[in-house]
Amino acid sequence: MDENWQRALAVVAHPDDLEFGAAAAIARWTEAGKDVVYCLLTSGEAGIDGMEPEECRDVREAEQRTSARLVGVDTVEFLGMPDGILEYGVTLRRAITAVVRRHRPEIVITNNFRDTWDGASALNQADHIAAGRATLDAVRDAGNRWIFADQVSDGLAPWGGVRQVWAAASPYSQHAVDVTDTFRRGVESLKAHDAYLNGLGWHFDPEEFLEGVTRPVGSRLGTTYAASFEVFKLGFGED
Numbered sequence: 146m147d148e149n150w151q152r153a154l155a156v157v158a159h160p161d162d163l164e165f166g167a168a169a170a171i172a173r174w175t176e177a178g179k180d181v182v183y184c185l186l187t188s189g190e191a192g193i194d195g196m197e198p199e200e201c202r203d204v205r206e207a208e209q210r211t212s213a214r215l216v217g218v219d220t221v222e223f224l225g226m227p228d229g230i231l232e233y234g235v236t237l238r239r240a241i242t243a244v245v246r247r248h249r250p251e252i253v254i255t256n257n258f259r260d261t262w263d264g265a266s267a268l269n270q271a272d273h274i275a276a277g278r279a280t281l282d283a284v285r286d287a288g289n290r291w292i293f294a295d296q297v298s299d300g301l302a303p304w305g306g307v308r309q310v311w312a313a314a315s316p317y318s319q320h321a322v323d324v325t326d327t328f329r330r331g332v333e334s335l336k337a338h339d340a341y342l343n344g345l346g347w348h349f350d351p352e353e354f355l356e357g358v359t360r361p362v363g364s365r366l367g368t369t370y371a372a373s374f375e376v377f378k379l380g381f382g383e384d
Contacts, residue, residue, distance in 0.1 A: 146322040146374065147309065148174070153181045154250035156241055156280045158231060158272035159189040160209035161338045162256050166314035166358065168216050169324035169331025170372040171254075175217025176327065181254075183213050183221040184244045186237070186276055187228035193344035198228075204340050212337035216330055233275040239293050241283035246301040253307050255280045257315040257375070264316035281310050281377060307379060314358070315375035321362050325369040331355055 153174065157163055163171065163183065171181050189205040190198040206223055213221045224240055231237065245253065258277020261267050286292045288305025297303060311320075324331060335351040336342075342349050359370040 146311075146320050146376075148177070148322070150251040150308070151179055152248070152250045153179065153252040153254055154184060154245060154248050155181060155254040156184045156186070156244065156276065156283075157256050158186050158270075158276040159192065159228065160185055160205040160212075161189065161192075161335070161341055162273070163254075163313070164212055164331070164335040164338060165354075166256065167254060167372060167374075168212070168334040169327045169355070169359070169370070170313075170322050170374075171218065172216035172327035172330040172334070173322065173324055181218050182248050182250070183209070183218055184241070185209060185221065185223045186226045186231060186240070187272070188223050188225065189228055189341065191228040192341055194346070195344060196340070205338075208338045208340060212334040215334045215337060216327075229272060231272040231275040233278050237275060237279040238283045238286055239296075241280055242286045242293050243296055243301060245284055245287040245307065246296060246304045249304045249306060251306055251308055253280060253284050253310045254374075255310065255312050257312050259312075259315055259317060259375075262314070262316060277312055284310055284379065309379060310377040311374040312377070313372065313374055315373070318362075318373035318375045320376045321366045321371040321373045323363070323366060323368040323370070324359060324372050325363065328355070328359065328370045331359075 188202040190202040255277045284307040290303040362373045363371040
């Protein structure tokens, strides 16, 4: 992975999305002094069957803020979009474009937005797909002053400085980063989503899950644990 950057913005659909793949890598980067901001499109209010959405919203936002702090992220924003029914389109692109223009990142991180998790039959979730596709388009929208020009008129300057978009845990990942030293922080950040994990209704061991995801990638990279990413390069002719 290209680690020659200072500012990153992570845009995902739900609380817990980053913790299922990217959080240990984010801990590595914040330890190195890099700035990472989280943007959650929803508050995950439809994620716990036994909890009413308004109560769930507060619980999951609090868990996400705690989880973020465990990997060195202080700024967590929630856009308040409806959980479970995100739709790819202009509305979603507009919202993400505004966030990109405000934070002016060099790297944007999102989740896998391919149709499946394994390139075969393990289906991805609709919100993840919509969020990732819209994020990829929004980083390009952000640099064009004539797209969502009302934002520019309101003081949000165009930002074309995003060099790459990284989709964590994509089945088409060809890049990875060593997270051996920060693996434990990644586990703790996932454990912080206690109400959500308990609400799943089935036994789930965060450490076992993350080890199962990161150890095979680490073996390919020549380390113990590694996080995988599909890298989308935005500059024409970029090597």
